[in-house]
Amino acid sequence: MKMEHMSKLEQILSRGEFAVTTECGPPRGADSEVVIKKGETLRGYVDAVNVTDNQTAIVRMSSISACTHLLNIGLEPVMQMVTRDRNRIALQSDILGAYSLGIRNILCLSGDHQIFGSQPDALNVFDIDSMNLIRTVKTMRDEGKDMSGFDLKEPPKMYIGAAANPFADPFEYRVIRLAKKIDAGTDFIQTQCVYNMERFTEWMRLAREEGLTEKVQILAGVTPLKSVGMARYMSKKVAGIDIPEAITKRMGEVPKEKAIDEGIKICLETIAQLRDIKGVSGVHIMAIEWEEKVGEIVESAGLLPRPL
Amino acid sequence: MNKPFKPKITLFHCINSFNESASLSLNGANNVEIKTVRLPCSSMVKDVFLLRSFESGADGVLVLVCPEDQCRYVEGSIRAKKRVGWVQNVLDEIGLDGRRLSIRNTSSGNGATTDKILQETVAVLTDLGPNPAA
Amino acid sequence: MIVGEQKPLAEIKEIVGPYRKLLILGCGTCVKTCFAGGEDEVATLASALRLIFKKEGQNIKIEEFTIERQCENEFIQEASEAIGRNDSVLSLACGAGVQAIARRFAKIPVLPGVNTTFIGVLESQGVFTEECSGCGNCELAIFGGVCPITRCSKKLLNGPCGGSRHGICEVSPDTECAWQLIIERLEALGQVHNLRCYISPKDWSSSNSGGPRRLVREDHII
Numbered sequence: 001m002k003m004e005h006m007s008k009l010e011q012i013l014s015r016g017e018f019a020v021t022t023e024c025g026p027p028r029g030a031d032s033e034v035v036i037k038k039g040e041t042l043r044g045y046v047d048a049v050n051v052t053d054n055q056t057a058i059v060r061m062s063s064i065s066a067c068t069h070l071l072n073i074g075l076e077p078v079m080q081m082v083t084r085d086r087n088r089i090a091l092q093s094d095i096l097g098a099y100s101l102g103i104r105n106i107l108c109l110s111g112d113h114q115i116f117g118s119q120p121d122a123l124n125v126f127d128i129d130s131m132n133l134i135r136t137v138k139t140m141r142d143e144g145k146d147m148s149g150f151d152l153k154e155p156p157k158m159y160i161g162a163a164a165n166p167f168a169d170p171f172e173y174r175v176i177r178l179a180k181k182i183d184a185g186t187d188f189i190q191t192q193c194v195y196n197m198e199r200f201t202e203w204m205r206l207a208r209e210e211g212l213t214e215k216v217q218i219l220a221g222v223t224p225l226k227s228v229g230m231a232r233y234m235s236k237k238v239a240g241i242d243i244p245e246a247i248t249k250r251m252g253e254v255p256k257e258k259a260i261d262e263g264i265k266i267c268l269e270t271i272a273q274l275r276d277i278k279g280v281s282g283v284h285i286m287a288i289e290w291e292e293k294v295g296e297i298v299e300s301a302g303l304l305p306r307p308l
Numbered sequence: 309m310n311k312p313f314k315p316k317i318t319l320f321h322c323i324n325s326f327n328e329s330a331s332l333s334l335n336g337a338n339n340v341e342i343k344t345v346r347l348p349c350s351s352m353v354k355d356v357f358l359l360r361s362f363e364s365g366a367d368g369v370l371v372l373v374c375p376e377d378q379c380r381y382v383e384g385s386i387r388a389k390k391r392v393g394w395v396q397n398v399l400d401e402i403g404l405d406g407r408r409l410s411i412r413n414t415s416s417g418n419g420a421t422t423d424k425i426l427q428e429t430v431a432v433l434t435d436l437g438p439n440p441a442a
Numbered sequence: 443m444i445v446g447e448q449k450p451l452a453e454i455k456e457i458v459g460p461y462r463k464l465l466i467l468g469c470g471t472c473v474k475t476c477f478a479g480g481e482d483e484v485a486t487l488a489s490a491l492r493l494i495f496k497k498e499g500q501n502i503k504i505e506e507f508t509i510e511r512q513c514e515n516e517f518i519q520e521a522s523e524a525i526g527r528n529d530s531v532l533s534l535a536c537g538a539g540v541q542a543i544a545r546r547f548a549k550i551p552v553l554p555g556v557n558t559t560f561i562g563v564l565e566s567q568g569v570f571t572e573e574c575s576g577c578g579n580c581e582l583a584i585f586g587g588v589c590p591i592t593r594c595s596k597k598l599l600n601g602p603c604g605g606s607r608h609g610i611c612e613v614s615p616d617t618e619c620a621w622q623l624i625i626e627r628l629e630a631l632g633q634v635h636n637l638r639c640y641i642s643p644k645d646w647s648s649s650n651s652g653g654p655r656r657l658v659r660e661d662h663i664i
């Protein structure tokens with residue numbers, strides 16, 4: 001039996017509605033209940049849930065299977081796929097498999113280097129880069145061909161996403177890279193978490209100038225801070241994160257027991273500002289291992305009810 | 309009764325850093341046996357010379373160099389220090405103890421300092437005992 | 443050049459342990475330049491091993507010999523007598539040298555004394571950097587002379603990942619981001635348009651992925 005349904009995320013974005021997505025990290029174990037439980041707390045609050053692919057190079061339940069568990073309880077997953085661990089043969093095979101299971105969204109990434117993970121002694125693959133993964137999915141979808149040019153029976157009609165980091169260097173080049181990803185076939189972009197609004201606004205302005213916001217749906221990333229320690233750790237240790245001093249200071253100025261509330265407040269202010277930026281089509285709330293807060297954030301941000 | 313341990317020391321020195329005839333007191337010391345190797349500049353101490361001294365039975369090796377700012381060949385003393393540091397690690401790996409090898413600054417004609425350095429070296433070697441690979 | 447590093451003494455001691463007559467064979471080309479396996483290193487290692495074995499009361503005879511290149515028959519021949527009178531060879535050449543020696547002396551174990559690390563350059567006195575992966579299909583022209591396959595930790599061909607910060611790679615504070623270098627270089631060359639080019643997936647068949655490679659120069663075969 002064929003499952004011919006369209007990505008819900010795609011429908012929402014193409015109707016011009018402000019989308020809300022979030023993230024779910026699969027467990028370091030084989031228990032599907034963990035995924036299902038996380039999924040249940042998100043039900044009704046978001047349009048789609050990204051499922052990470054061995055995030056930070058730590059072995060977890062595969063993205064494809066955790067996506068399937070979410071599908072089974074009626075949630076829409078975005079399957080993240082990194083090029084770190086699989087060569088082009090395995091990537092394409094898993095794309096076909098994912099589609100056959102009902103997965104309709106994919107986020108194409110290069111992936112964190114394994115040096116950050118629990119098994120830094122692993123061989124990395126990086127047979128193709130994220131740009132080429134995007135193009136591969138697009139060719140499979142639009143031309144119905146795999147990378148060898150072979151005609152696929154039942155091409156996978158994936159809605160194609162990619163990541164962008166407006167805060168990485170060199171800044172001037174970041175928009176060129178975005179343009180390249182769009183050319184390669186990206187339908188939607190999820191950005192690195194926004195704390196530095198100034199830089200993000202500037203990046204969006206450049207993107208608009210190049211006409212990129214006409215061609216792609218941009219979902220801005222946000223992550224609520226839990227404490228001043230987390231702010232410091234992220235800005236120092238997590239590659240590609242830029243937290244301005246003012247934000248860290250704000251987190252540090254409230255008493256410890258109020259830190260969580262302050263973090264959520266900052267997050268809500270950020271979302272409100274993002275909604276006003278032309279070309280921002282939605283938010284992507286990343287609260288890994290803190291999924292229960294997502295509902296509260298979406299509700300307080302006035303983003304409920306979610307469209308059907 | 310055991311004979312008291314009389315360490316054998318091979319002394320590498322740069323002709324500029326130390327003048328043998330000026331350091332007569334050395335010959336007077338009777339608690340140590342010294343073999344000297346003169347080099348035009350201490351930077352010529354190669355790893356292998358230092359190791360071979362131990363092979364030929366030295367209990368300790370001492371390299372005397374000019375103070376860094378007085379080296380005629382500018383980097384000679386710095387280079388020598390790096391070589392010595394490297395060989396000290398090798399000695400540790402061998403299990404001979406890197407402390408058997410040391411490098412010290414001295415300037416020509418300063419017999420008193422040299423004497424002091426030598427006695428300090430003897431003290432270290434007395435602690436360590438004879439070269440186990442001799 | 444090929445860059446290598448001598449194995450730790452303890453490991454060398456372990457692998458030569460079973461033998462009584464050992465030839466330490468140096469190579470006077472690449473590994474000499476990187477202080478891993480030239481004549482000086484042969485002498486130092488031989489001395490250190492003699493000290494170790496003497497200290498432990500073991501009787502192992504060590505001979506030292508260095509040839510110009512261990513990857514060429516002509517030079518290997520010079521060592522054949524010395525190899526013949528020992529019961530083992532510790533080669534301080536790169537992995538190619540070790541194998542070249544091994545395949546010519548069927549009955550004598552040829553042991554590696556060096557870890558062959560990469561194809562690189564002498565960046566400054568005592569510092570060597572990896573520059574080339576030997577992929578068999580050089581694309582440096584489009585990347586402004588900086589190889590992303592070798593120098594980008596993720597082999598990215600279409601621009602920097604999101605971890606590039608202040609010119610430093612996310613993988614280590616000691617590693618320059620290859621893409622930062624490529625961008626700067628292309629700017630200096632007035633070729634920034636290259637950055638907009640889409641670079642298709644690399645054909646790895648010319649690399650080691652296609653199996654061990656062989657180069658034949660008919661014009662040099664008589």
Ligand code: SF4
Pocket residue numbers: 593594595596597598601602603604605606607610611612613618619620621622
């Ligand atoms: S930071 Fe630069 S060199 Fe490092 S993986 Fe990313 S693009 Fe490659």
